[in-house]
Amino acid sequence: MAVSEAVEAAPTRRWVRALRFGAVLTAILLLLFGVPWWTLVASGAAWPTGVVATGTVLFAVAVVAFPALMVLGHGPRRLDAAAVAGDTTLGVIWVLFVWAIAGNLLRLVLAAAGVADPTRSRVVAAAVLGVSAVLVVWxxxxxxxxxxxxxxxxxxPRLGAGLDGLRVVLLTDTHYGPIDRARWSARVVEVVNELDADVVCHTGDIADGGVEQRRAQSAPLGDVRARFARAYVTGNHEYFGEAEAWMGRMAELGWDALHxxxxxxxRGGDRLVVAGVDDRTAAGSGLAGHRADHAAALAGADPDLPVLLLAHQPKQVGAAVAHGVDLQISGHTHGGQIWPFHYLVRLDQPTVSGLSRHGARTQLYTSNGTxxxxxxxxxxARSEITLLTLRAG
Known part of the structure; x- marks a missing residue:
């Protein structure tokens, strides 16, 4: 009897979890689209009936279409046109949501100043729409x-004089995706090659999609020039699909996949260890042998040599400190990408952007992403190609 009850309870729990997830998702979507709708359309602006009806229909269509576009674009079918439409909708509605909240703070100020509706609500709507339009275009x-x-x-401090001035270029989070950026990719490589790098690193999230789907966009990486090494580690997006295929693709392009x-x-009689670890999500990917393993990455390395570590996520710095790494370089955060999202990123990561110190020896550089x-x-949150010049202590 107990076994039968347990078997019956499992599907029930799954349904409860699914319903809870659906309710949370619905609430988020209604809030994300509802706040801009109320601020622009339905507050006390007393717009003509046609304006209210048209605005309401546009928001209703967007809130219904958005989940479908994201599933079609980023789900198993990976339809690029749907991904572009869904992603663009997400960006625009996030900007509108943020500035609608700011606009409603302005509403309070105007109310305190004695400005009444409909003028007050129309000023707020115009300000929100104007600021949002400028920020979306920019x-x-x-x-x-x-x-x-x-x-x-x-x-x-542990870098030898012979390596003083070593030039390390960092690329990360290129995210070749549904918008074809093959020409952009080639121009990025031209800029990298103008920097006369000793070492060029890519710390993951090469693309959204498979190798064949993004072959043309990733091809320019094969033209990157570096005096001593071109090194790459996986990011979390590689583990959404084809991590091993992307490692193979980078090897095909002449990069060292530091798995x-x-x-x-x-140089000059002094040496630097350049190590790499898998992304922290690798262990949950189901791929045999994939996990962030700092001990394996440094196995056989002279402990007296300074270590430059490639790790996709800044939060991997704790293990870097434990293993005596001198400098970890990472990406993942995108610097927040769309303000003020960096505040949410900071809840998950120890840093969002820039150079920071962790423990007695370890420094961490977090790129805004390429x-x-x-x-x-x-x-x-500007994108960047980072030139790190290493100086002897």
């Missing part, structure tokens, strides 16, 4: 442009 331009070069000097292993760079994920927008 954010699109920022997302699609070739990233600026960000130059950072990092002093490593929990290291190589050694030598490309973008999802919405083709970057608002107050």
């Amino acid at each position: 954010g699109y331009v920022e997302a699609m442009r070739v990233p600026r070069v960000k130059r950072i000097d990092v002093t490593l 929990n292993r290291h190589l050694v760079v030598e 490309g973008f994920w999802g919405p083709p927008l970057r608002v107050f």
